[in-house]
Amino acid sequence: MDKNDKLKILFVEDVDADYELAMGELLRNEIFFVPVRVENGDDFKKALNEFKPDLVISDYSLPQFNGMQALKIAKDHDISLPFIIVTGTMNEEIAVECMKAGATDYVIKEHIGRLSFAANEALRYRDAMLEKAKAKNALLESELRYRSMFENNYAVMLLVDQEDAAIVDANPAASDYYGFSHNDIINKNFSEICFLEKKILLDMLNLSKTGNKNHFISKHKIKNNTERDVEVFLSPINYMGRKLVHCIIQDITERNKAIAALQTSINEKKELIKEIYHRTKNNMQVIISMFTLQSILIGDDKLESVLKDMENRIRAMSLVHEKLYQSKDLSKLNLKDYLEDLIHNILSAYGIPQDKIMIVDQMKYTEVLIDTAVPCGLVVNELISNTAKHAFPGEKKGELLIKLSTDKTGEIELVIADNGVGAGTNPDINGKGSMGLQIVKNIVEYQLQGSVEVDNSAGIKWTVKFRDNIYEERI
């Protein structure tokens, strides 16, 4: 009891002297209190309700009332209210009767000196009782709270025995989901609703056997015999010495359908991109076809040669689409792979026999975006075409060196060198004479924002430097 609150004692006593004697005895032992005194049943009841005493000290025999009656009323009012009977006579039968009826203690008037001790003991006993009741209430409240979380939860929950997979409890959401009454479902085994072999199911419930894996995806049979995809979350709990597993079952059928639909959509888009690349190549074939037919029709050698160059430029671009089409992510390709095919195609287009020019391939794997690959391909097309047409006239044979590497800063270096008749000549990359060299300079400096150098000390050696960071990745 709070020390600021004074102890409230209700006295049931008709004799002034006895009342004062009792009060005196308590005060003498430094028990400070607020007293109220009643002499009959009605006043007693009223005082219980209004005065709300902490302790009742009642005389056993009064003219219109007695201690047993008071005790009964008090216990009906509040079973924990301490009640001390004071009797004038040494009557053990009465004492036993009172104690049986629930009195906390009794004091004989001749030994009123015991009253303070009895009062203290009674109050202590009452406090202990209150504490116990409080703890019991807290436990009850906690049980109600968790029971309510289980019962009212929309999530499907089961309590399953770890040893044999028997369903011990199920919440209403579970009854509704599986289509069984509560009584029916708690008489079932988890294996009856889960499409898993019982042995696997038992291993799953025994988390230590699965390396504490606490969620599983499986199929469950629910109401109307429908099969659903579910994800089961498991938490082991010990309950009254029994090993149980609390299972939360989440239906993921719709989620799985959405994922499948998304995957289909992604696949369709990939197909669409492939189709576009395919059509691009088909259109390039049509353009080349028209060029070639036109040049055959006119029958002019010079025009045929010009159109041949044009055809090769288109092929260089077309090959990018073929490589992209084969690459994994449809936006990047391996420049080495592309240039190898491109060089082979150009030499073949100019009818260069395989033993005429020996290719020394020193290219390293270099992944670039389509935005870099196309201009790079056009540059290589011009440089290799030059070699094919001019480096080794007549029966001359020689070497063609191709190097491709990336330095630490991400700069890509491409070297194309031949040991042909170009040594000593000076290819004019700034002049207006050659369309091919103008294309090279323009693409490297303007589009790739790189540099191009030529060295004619031994054949012709081109060094092109650029970066693959001019564009953002688009798809």
Added chain:
Amino acid sequence: MKTQAISVLIVEDEAMTAMFMETMLRRKGFNVLKCVSSGEEAVNISLELNPDFVLMDIRLAGKMDGIEAVTKIKAVSMAATKFIFTTGYSDLELKEKMMELEPEGVFIKPVNVPELVNLINFSIKRQG
């Protein structure tokens, strides 16, 4: 080289491409029997004229694609017709399907005509 004797059927739905290949092959001395644009026509003409080579595109007019057309011709024809696929598609799955039909070659568009001619001549030479 007896290129004169080599007969070719071109199966190609794109008119300009068909005309281009026909012109190029004629210039190299091949006997281009016909150009057709659908798989159905390809089957009928192949069985009627028994060409030495069929240049077969994959996507065609009509309901039958190049793979199906070659499968049909191979199943019925008594002649030793050889097949060369020409296609804009270059994915692995399709390549596998084409290779199952054991063609003489597969050309990805735009077709490199000198290589195509080389292949036909090589294939004839090998046969003897």
